[in-house]
Amino acid sequence: MNNKEVVLVIGSGGQIGIELLAALRNMYGNDHVIGADIRPSQEVNGPSEVFDVLNNSQLMAVVRKYNVTQIYLLAAMLSATGEKFPDRAWGLNMNSLIQVLDLAKEKHIYKVYWPSSIAVFGPTTPRNQTPQHTITEPTTVYGISKLAGEHWCNWYHAKYGVDVRSLRYPGLISYTAPPGGGTTDYAVDIFHKALSQNAYTSFLSAGTRLPMMYMPDAIRATIMLMQAPAQNITIHTSYNIASFSFTPSEIAHEIRQHIPDFQMSYEPDFRQQIADSWPQDINDEQARADWGWVPEYSLQAMVSDMIKNLKQ
Ligand code: SER
Numbered sequence: 315m316n317n318k319e320v321v322l323v324i325g326s327g328g329q330i331g332i333e334l335l336a337a338l339r340n341m342y343g344n345d346h347v348i349g350a351d352i353r354p355s356q357e358v359n360g361p362s363e364v365f366d367v368l369n370n371s372q373l374m375a376v377v378r379k380y381n382v383t384q385i386y387l388l389a390a391m392l393s394a395t396g397e398k399f400p401d402r403a404w405g406l407n408m409n410s411l412i413q414v415l416d417l418a419k420e421k422h423i424y425k426v427y428w429p430s431s432i433a434v435f436g437p438t439t440p441r442n443q444t445p446q447h448t449i450t451e452p453t454t455v456y457g458i459s460k461l462a463g464e465h466w467c468n469w470y471h472a473k474y475g476v477d478v479r480s481l482r483y484p485g486l487i488s489y490t491a492p493p494g495g496g497t498t499d500y501a502v503d504i505f506h507k508a509l510s511q512n513a514y515t516s517f518l519s520a521g522t523r524l525p526m527m528y529m530p531d532a533i534r535a536t537i538m539l540m541q542a543p544a545q546n547i548t549i550h551t552s553y554n555i556a557s558f559s560f561t562p563s564e565i566a567h568e569i570r571q572h573i574p575d576f577q578m579s580y581e582p583d584f585r586q587q588i589a590d591s592w593p594q595d596i597n598d599e600q601a602r603a604d605w606g607w608v609p610e611y612s613l614q615a616m617v618s619d620m621i622k623n624l625k626q
Pocket of ligand 1: 392393394430431432433456483484485486495496497498499
């Protein structure tokens, strides 16, 4: 491990950020990993900064203050909220990325991680075993921004040699921090409501199958990708990765193995249309071949672990 690395995690208070910050602090040491978010953090294990990622001079000041070498840029507006605030979603998701890529182009930092999403796919994409290279015609502002961002990453790599790496995350399930404004968020809410009320009303229909992943696998994939030798990276847009897929009715069935009287009802809203435009399951053979990706958690193992942790 290079102990000269200084890692800045932007969006460290979010669903992914909280867990990635902890994992990176374990790897590099608390003082070598800086948390940054627009809201002050409760986390006190290491340095943290409060700033708006769109404020370029503040971003630059933080990079200089700590001699940052790598940035994980997680700040973003997700699919459901993005449809309500399209300008803000586009502004945040695009401008933050370009600013960070420019820092790498100008050699202030040397490595960038930026998450993409299954939202780059759309209704014309093959929905089963969706390949790495396929039709990408997204119908959400979030998806458009992720697709454009993937191509910016590819362009900065091709033109300036920027080492930027990316994963197309499926819906992410975790118990530490709630997600905000995504279409796949029902798969987190359902656990909280199952434990507090024994009942949940899903905003997606019973049979809506989507690709999902448990957060420990997502964190492990992210770190594996970032640690892979540069010559192994053949995808400079963003890698497909997969774990398991399920429908609302299938996850309800799994939850009933632990909470037998759990009641599920369905009231699809505008998010149904977003979900219907996304793949049902993803082919991740390129990630497996290039840097050894293999998921660990099954649906059953994820449900048991979520319930065990949320009960505590
Ligand atoms: N989980 C995200 C969303 O639902 C997809 O990347 O918006």
